[in-house]
Amino acid sequence: MTDSNMNSHELELLIAAWLDGRLDDEGSHALQNALRTSRAARETFRQYARLDAALHDVADTSAMLDLTKLAAACVRPSSAEQSPTRAQESSDTEGSKTERRQRPFMQQMAKGSRVKPTSRKPIASLRMTPWYAALAVGILLVAFLIRGFSVDEPGTESIADLSPSEKTINTDAFSKVSLSKPPAPVAVLSSVEGVIWADSQLEVGHAFFEGESIRLEQGEARVSVGFGAEIVADAPCSLKFLSSDRIQLHDGEIAVDVAPWAAGFTVVTEEMDVVDLGTTFTVSVEAGEKAETTVLRGVVRVHPTKIEGEPRRGLLVSEGQRMSSDGKGSFVNVPQDQDEVQKQLGRLDFGVTGPYRPVDLSNTGQGLSTGDEDLHWQVVAGPAGVFSEPQYASVCEPERGYLPNDPDVSQWISTADWRTALPNAVYTFRTEFALDGYDLATMQLFGRFLADNGIESVRVNGNPVEVQSWVDNVKYQAFGDLQFRFVNITGGLVSGRNVVEIDVRNGMMRTGHVKDPPLSPIPNPMALRVEWYAFGRQQGIAQADDGVRLWRRIRDSVPPMSMLSYAGPEI
Amino acid sequence: MLDPSETPDPSAEKQRYELFVKNLLEHEPSIRAFLRGLLPTWQDVEEVTQEASLVAWRKFADFEEGTSFGGWFLTIARYEAMSYRRRLARTPMVFSAEVWDLLAAEVDEDEHGPARRQCLEICLQKLDATSRELLMKVYSPGAVMREVAKQSGKSEQAFYKVVQRLRSALLKCVSLAMAKEGLS
Structure with missing residues (x-):
């Protein structure tokens, strides 16, 4: 194989073999030939080398975060049967085939000379503690001794108990995102009437966190969103709190009353996103069938989400209008009977307290x-x-x-x-x-x-x-x-x-x-x-409002365990 | 050992150290990236980085403030890497002197390193969780790739292909993100 007939895929495979420490003689010859004769090949090689180094840095950080440490430990051989690490698999310096070196910089500083290899490097070396930290200790200890400083005993600080948990959002490949930040409280259950919940019974005052889902089997519930929206949900209904200003309606019907300061509050469905522009509206979804929104007061903007190959559109729906999708990408705007709209508005109870701000x-x-x-x-x-x-x-x-x-x-x-x-x-x-x-x-x-x-x-x-x-x-x-x-x-x-x-x-x-x-x-x-x-x-x-102190119940609350694998906002 | 007749000024020492550490923290990642393009393993990269850092500290008195610490440090790292190469066993993983010189000579200070790292983190977030975890396992400190492959339930060859596909996708994603930022 020569450079002249090597395509970029072949080059990348050789680079990968080199990065992974499994390049054989033939591959080495081909790779070096390409690198010797082609500047472009060298640039590609450099890009992969930089990526490899950056991935090591990120993985080190992840190890610090403890996310992958356990996973790595699972695949790490025991000390009694240590096989070479990924880094060690392919290379050893002459005279040290099995012995990896650890440089005690303090001693080097003190003696001003190179220290001979003394110990096998631990499999999991501590990237968190760079050599210059040790160097600094030397410098400062010298300074402290000269100035007669006393040094506090180490280990007097409390060590936090970390309890890492990673939440995964599953969507399409390469649009998946991994969330690990503790979810924030975004809403509270303000009132209920004859409700039966699908999973656990929620009490008035229950705080909903980002990513949390609820399913109402029977009755009616009112949810107050901190961003400034009151939501009345009629059973059966299933929805999810995506973030402070977004909820997702899976199926069922909700009515939403949005405060003027909360314009932009969005109800996401499979078919369309309904963006509030200062209004009261309903959204209903028949699972797998269609979605529609009726504007009772004000205006909303509807963004169809399933029309492929067409530029993004934002359709305005005014008071007294209903926008429907047929589940196949077609949207129809139908004027509604104004009396019916007023009756529907009159039936809705968003509470008398007004929304949060x-x-x-x-x-x-x-x-x-x-x-x-x-x-x-x-x-x-x-x-x-x-x-x-x-x-x-x-x-x-x-x-x-x-x-x-x-x-x-x-x-x-x-x-x-x-x-x-x-x-x-x-x-x-x-x-x-x-x-x-x-x-x-x-x-x-x-x-x-x-x-x-x-x-x-x-x-x-x-x-x-x-x-x-x-x-x-x-x-x-x-x-x-x-x-x-x-x-x-x-x-x-x-x-x-x-x-x-x-x-x-x-x-x-x-x-x-x-x-x-x-x-x-x-x-x-x-x-x-x-x-x-x-x-x-x-x-x-x-x-x-009797419910004015509901938010207080959020105090000391923690995200429910059921959220450990919640689906959240798309990216 | 300290010469008692040459009592150092502790505050000056501290300031000097702070300046050095500040510069080192800033430039160490790009030095490691440079070395990764020359040395066969990450272990080698870490060793040479540490050696170069020590040399840089010893010579720090020669460094002229206001000039590029990154360029100065890169030169030291290049010499240290060359010296280290002489001690490496001849294996298919070690490049010939000619290729080595070409690779080493064409590298400048990587001024976009921090931006690249940020783009990579964003691109990693876009990967599905399984793929991301797999990559983190492969790159976690001390991980043994063939053991990770075994854990994955795939054959070694299939596993290496998956890893390479992920790296390739990440490289494209990072390049695109950098281009969008007007960086390359």
Whole structure:
């Protein structure tokens, strides 16, 4: 085989064999010939090499997240019968066919010379603890000895118990997505009448989380969505809460009353997405048959979802009109009898309290670029001698092991010198928001918090919030979706300006390529990420409703176990 | 050992260390990616990266602030890799000197490394969960590929094909995403 007749597929197979460590003599000759004679082949090779390296990085992070560690352990041979690792299968340096090396950098630093191989490298090496951490220990220990500093005993921090769970959304190949962030509460069951649920009996006040599904076998139920929509569901009916502003109707009929501030609330069906433009409407689905929406008040926009090969369309449906699909891609807009529409509207009971309204709170770094200071977040306190004055927090470039920034939702923020924050120290972050026109008794404020290394305490207007503090600092520690925790703020809120302060604890760093790396008091990264979910009913309306305190029941609630394999929003 | 007559300034040492670590954190992934294109195994990549890092620290006093740390570090890594290659056994996995020189010479500092990593994470999210888990198993630290293949219930050949198809799909996805961002 020569380069001149090698196609790209053959080249990719040879590259794959090289990456996998199974290239034989003939393959090696062919690959090297291609690389020698073709710049394009070298570029393809480089792209795969970069991908391979990046996949190693991602897998290391996943191992830190503990998602695949168990899986890897299952396929890892026991220590007594260690076979070469994927990395070791194909290559050994001369004179060390079986012995892998671990370089004790501390000793190298101390002696200033190369250290001979001393031990077999552990099968699962600790990527989390780079060599320079050990180097830093050397430097700082020298500095500490000279200055007569004492070092805190390691191991005094609490170690968080991680309970990873990954939720999978099954849709078509390459449109599947893996969710692992704890789902947020998005709605609450406000009232029921003669209901029988398919699975478990839900009580008024039950909180629904993103991704949760319900099936109503009998009766009628009213659900209040925090985003600002009241939903009346008639049995039989099956629906799913996709996100704060989207629900999916599988079958049955629902009526939706959407507040003006919640325009854009969407009901998703197999045939069409019904997007609210400030209105009251019904949506019905006959499983596998057809879907239709009737607008009782206002206007909606219907997006057909099953018309292939045609440009995207958004059809406006006005008050008193019904848009139907026949299940085969055809849509018909039929005017309705106005009296009938009014009667239907009169029969619907959306409650007298009015819908919930989200509170305008700023997630960390939302909408900003890396390096930007965040107008809504400040770091107002830090360790004496290091922290000089309050400053706006700025958006950080995520450290390895950090959840990537998502400017649309939230990003990591910290001080300017965040990579070298003082260990065993507390930094206080502050944000403010206004609560005007809300009935405080109905307020519910959730923060989804992610912090390197953890949260020590949270205060609202100076009053402590009940929070069980945590520090994430285990072997392979990562700060990803799984490390998000909910903090529920139920008290201490006032009308007008409110101040939330969050004490972030920066821990020590684990150093050394050993099984149980010790914690070392060296400067290390410290950052915070917060996503808010806050709702309340409008003042003056809420008093009349028995269900005004329903949101309080969400407190301390956790996502139901049934959601561990829920289907969620499409991407 | 420290010479007692040359007592270092702890704060200056700390600042120097912080600057070094900051630069290293930023550029280490692209160095590993560069080395992966020369060295036969990830184990080799890790070893040479660590050796290059140590050399970089020892020579850090020579580094001129304001110049490109990435380029400087890449040069060190290139020399360290070459030195390491001399110690490698001759196997089909080790490229000839000619091919090695060609590959090493054409690589510049990978300024789009962080963007590529982000695109990869997005593309991984688009994979079905089974495929993603399979890839993570293959690339998890210390994993033995043929053992992962055995666990998957597929023949080794079929397994390697699946892995390659996934890599190929990811590469296309990443390239597309990078192109959309105006990067390449």
